[in-house]
Amino acid sequence: MGLGIISFTSRGRKQAEKLKRLLTGAGYDCRDDSGRKAAEWAGEMFREGRSMIFVGAAGIAVRSIAPWLRDKFQDPAVVVMDEAGRFVIPILSGHAGGANELARVIGALVGAVPVITTATDVNQVFSVDVFAVLNGLRISDRVKAKEIAMALLEREPVGFFSEFPISDENGKKMEWIPKGCRREKAGRNIRITVKGQEPDWTEEDLILRPRALCLGVGCRRGIETERLKDTVFRALEEANLSLDSVKILASIDLKSDEQAVRELAEDCGWELRFFSAEELRAVPGSFSGSDFVKKTVGVDNVCERAALAAAPGGRLVMEKHAGNGVTAAAALGKVRIVPKGE
Numbered sequence: 277m278g279l280g281i282i283s284f285t286s287r288g289r290k291q292a293e294k295l296k297r298l299l300t301g302a303g304y305d306c307r308d309d310s311g312r313k314a315a316e317w318a319g320e321m322f323r324e325g326r327s328m329i330f331v332g333a334a335g336i337a338v339r340s341i342a343p344w345l346r347d348k349f350q351d352p353a354v355v356v357m358d359e360a361g362r363f364v365i366p367i368l369s370g371h372a373g374g375a376n377e378l379a380r381v382i383g384a385l386v387g388a389v390p391v392i393t394t395a396t397d398v399n400q401v402f403s404v405d406v407f408a409v410l411n412g413l414r415i416s417d418r419v420k421a422k423e424i425a426m427a428l429l430e431r432e433p434v435g436f437f438s439e440f441p442i443s444d445e446n447g448k449k450m451e452w453i454p455k456g457c458r459r460e461k462a463g464r465n466i467r468i469t470v471k472g473q474e475p476d477w478t479e480e481d482l483i484l485r486p487r488a489l490c491l492g493v494g495c496r497r498g499i500e501t502e503r504l505k506d507t508v509f510r511a512l513e514e515a516n517l518s519l520d521s522v523k524i525l526a527s528i529d530l531k532s533d534e535q536a537v538r539e540l541a542e543d544c545g546w547e548l549r550f551f552s553a554e555e556l557r558a559v560p561g562s563f564s565g566s567d568f569v570k571k572t573v574g575v576d577n578v579c580e581r582a583a584l585a586a587a588p589g590g591r592l593v594m595e596k597h598a599g600n601g602v603t604a605a606a607a608l609g610k611v612r613i614v615p616k617g618e
Contacts, residue, residue: 277353277374280321283310283331288359291331291386295357298385314340327353327378337367348372348405349418355379357388364388370397371405401428402454404466408484410616413468414520416483420464424482427464428456435465440486440611452615468613470521470593472513487523488609490590491546492583493537494527494569496601501536501543503600508540511597511604523609524549526586528556528578549586556581564596583607 279299283292289310296308309317314336321328322344330337334356341354345368353375354368364382366375376392383390396403404424408415415421427434436457441449453459457466464480470489477483491512495504512519525541527534529550541548553574561584565576575581579596587609594606 277378278305278324278326279307279329279378280317280326281306281308281310281329281331282312282314282317283308283359284314284336285332285359288331291357291359291361292329294361294386295329295331295382299382302381302385315343319344322352325352327373327375328355329378329382330354330356331359332356333358334365334367341368347418349415353378355382357382357386361386361388363391365391365393370394371403372409374409376406395429396425399429400455401425402456404428404454404482404484407454407616411484411486411613413484413486416485416520420480420482423480424464424466431456432464433458433460433462435460435462437465438468438613439470440468440613442613442615445614447612450615454615470518470608472516472518474516483518485518485521486611486613487521488587488590488611489517489522489593490524490526490583490586490607490609491522492526492579492581492586492605492607493531494578494582494603495531495534495536497534499534499536499601501539504536504602505540505543507597507600507602508604510599511594512606514597515594515606517594517606519544522546522606524586526551526582528553528573528575528582530573549582551582551585556585559584561592579603579605580607 281292283289292308292310296306299306318340337356349372351369353373355366355375355378357364364379366379370376379390434457436453442452443449466482468484525546526549529552531537532550556575559581563577563580570576583605584607587607590607590609593608597604
């Protein structure tokens, strides 16, 4: 986590210097910007996505960050510590941005009391925001996430279902269910999945999706971006796989200059990887090969092999889909879910 620290008095400056030293020693990327204009500095931190520590009055922090606020899923963490180092208060993005955890870390380092005010923490209720962020899960619907949180606070039943095993910090599988949740279907449910939709899901369900799908593609030279995109999207829909779970777009290195492939990855925010024919041939498994493709590019199948090459230890969840001069396949990489948010 990148951190910016600012203070406004000589006493506050000493605390800022101490914080920078201790947090840097704890592995944080810190910088001390004491002496700068607070509002201007806050805008810079927001643009860089850096978390902020104000050493001084909470009112200064509130006025400084006010023009830059967007929403709880985009805003960086903001923490205030008094210049005597007695209290540390997260005032923005306590869950999604990690301000609560940062306050606890600071408290442990300097002996300050973390003043946590978020309802789930105060009432010791499972926080789906924290759980999702710390496990790298995409929240399908922010309104539903808020409704799930309210349901847990009101002690209403919430179901919890995961396609993936829960494991401890050492990778050992464990039986775990969030506090306040149950394994039976309820009116509201939390589901961890890469699937697009299932018949038994309700409109109130909150879907958490790991970005673990690696999409392999092959295409004819000079294909239009929209044609490639439409074919890939349709293939994923037919396989009942969510676009929100795609992390990587992969192909053979001969396609590294293919405009449509690059534009598709950029438009969707996917990481782009290319592999040589030799690397693709080395991928183990049984594939739907083509003699024509092998003669043309040096390997019998591009899409399935590229998908698996981008997901070491993974498995194919969508075999080769062909149409409109495009081939596409998807592999599911390893997904690790750890018990967080309590």
